[in-house]
Amino acid sequence: MAESNQKWDFFLAHAGSDTPVAERLYDLLSPHSKVFLDSRSLLPGDNWDEELALAQRNSLVTVVLVSANTERAYYQREEIAAAIDMARKNKDTHRVVPLYWKDQPDAQPDVHYGLRLKHGLFASGPDELPQVAERLITLRQKLAQRDKQVAAIVQTQQQALSHVTSGGYKERYEAARAVMDIFPGARTALVIIIMALLSAILACLLFAVFMSRFDVTIQAALAILGSLCALAVSCLMLMWNKSVNLARDIIQGSPGLR
Numbered sequence: 001m002a003e004s005n006q007k008w009d010f011f012l013a014h015a016g017s018d019t020p021v022a023e024r025l026y027d028l029l030s031p032h033s034k035v036f037l038d039s040r041s042l043l044p045g046d047n048w049d050e051e052l053a054l055a056q057r058n059s060l061v062t063v064v065l066v067s068a069n070t071e072r073a074y075y076q077r078e079e080i081a082a083a084i085d086m087a088r089k090n091k092d093t094h095r096v097v098p099l100y101w102k103d104q105p106d107a108q109p110d111v112h113y114g115l116r117l118k119h120g121l122f123a124s125g126p127d128e129l130p131q132v133a134e135r136l137i138t139l140r141q142k143l144a145q146r147d148k149q150v151a152a153i154v155q156t157q158q159q160a161l162s163h164v165t166s167g168g169y170k171e172r173y174e175a176a177r178a179v180m181d182i183f184p185g186a187r188t189a190l191v192i193i194i195m196a197l198l199s200a201i202l203a204c205l206l207f208a209v210f211m212s213r214f215d216v217t218i219q220a221a222l223a224i225l226g227s228l229c230a231l232a233v234s235c236l237m238l239m240w241n242k243s244v245n246l247a248r249d250i251i252q253g254s255p256g257l258r
Contacts, residue, residue, distance in 0.1 A: 006093075009033040009140050011059035013080060015073030018065050021101060024126060025063075028133035033140050056082055060095065060143065063136065066120075067101040070112060077112060084114035097139070099123065099132060197232040 010029060014022040019039055026037045035041075036055040042048055052075075056062060062083035070076055086094035098111075098120035121132050 006058055006060050007034065008036045008055055008059035009061065010035045010136065011056045011062045011079075011083075012037045012065065013056075013062055013076050013083065014065040015067060015069035015076050017069040017073075018067050018101065021067075021103075021126075021129075022065055024129055025065075025099075025133060028130055029136060032137045052079070053082070057086070060093075061136070061139070062086075062094070062096050064096065064098045064112075064115065065101055066098050066111065066115065080112045080114065095143075097121065097136070193232050193235055197229055 010033060012022045012026060012035065022037055023039060026035050026040055029035045030040075036059060038048065038052060041055065042051055056079060062079065064070075064076075064080055064083065070080075080096075083094065083096045087096045096115070096118055098115045098118050100120055100122045102122075102124050103126075121135060123129055123132050
């Protein structure tokens with residue numbers, strides 16, 4: 001899930017020679033989203049090397065304008081490497097979108113390392129930039145919708161977990177169901193343990209009814225089955241505590257269940 005304090009939706013990484021193209025894309029995106037472009041966003045007196053790195057870290061998507069000029073653009077290559085590194089660490093908090101720009105028939109942009117596996121956009125002239133901007137805006141809307149859905153799930157699970165050790169029987173029952181939803185396998189294990197426990201109790205009763213004349217045997221059998229019941233209860237409590245702790249760790253340490 002994207003961080004709520006991110007300042008920028010898009011960070012435009014481009015070669016100096018491609019500034020006019022980047023500015024055109026900025027003009028198309030900025031009415032609908034928060035866009036960082038050095039030529040439009042930096043203020044006089046800013047330390048551009050610090051501000052660019054900070055803006056990219058605080059952005060959700062790095063749009064890399066890949067052209068024939070990229071290979072010679074040292075600082076853009078640094079921005080590409082930084083974007084790939086952030087996306088590898090957490091694809092939910094930073095995304096990399098290559099925009100392959102080819103406005104000349106003989107222009108053959110080199111694909112920088114790390115961009116080959118990314119699904120990119122293509123434009124062969126200024127007339128195609130509006131379609132590119134529209135797709136980027138749609139991407140941002142889908143990511144925002146995903147974040148809202150995940151946030152709603154997390155909030156529901158946090159409320160459920162808060163009721164595990166508090167509230168009435170109804171709240172605890174609902175909390176148990178929520179924890180089981182987080183760990184579907186736990187439900188199956190719970191059923192198996194309960195069935196084993198009931199079977200052990202039933203076996204104890206059968207022994208008591210049909211084998212009452214074997215006092216020593218009954219005592220030994222009841223002792224064994226009692227131990228099995230205690231073991232089943234212990235396993236049940238251990239599984240429950242582990243499920244709750246894991247669910248809490250997921251929610252507190254990894255927002256969005258990532």
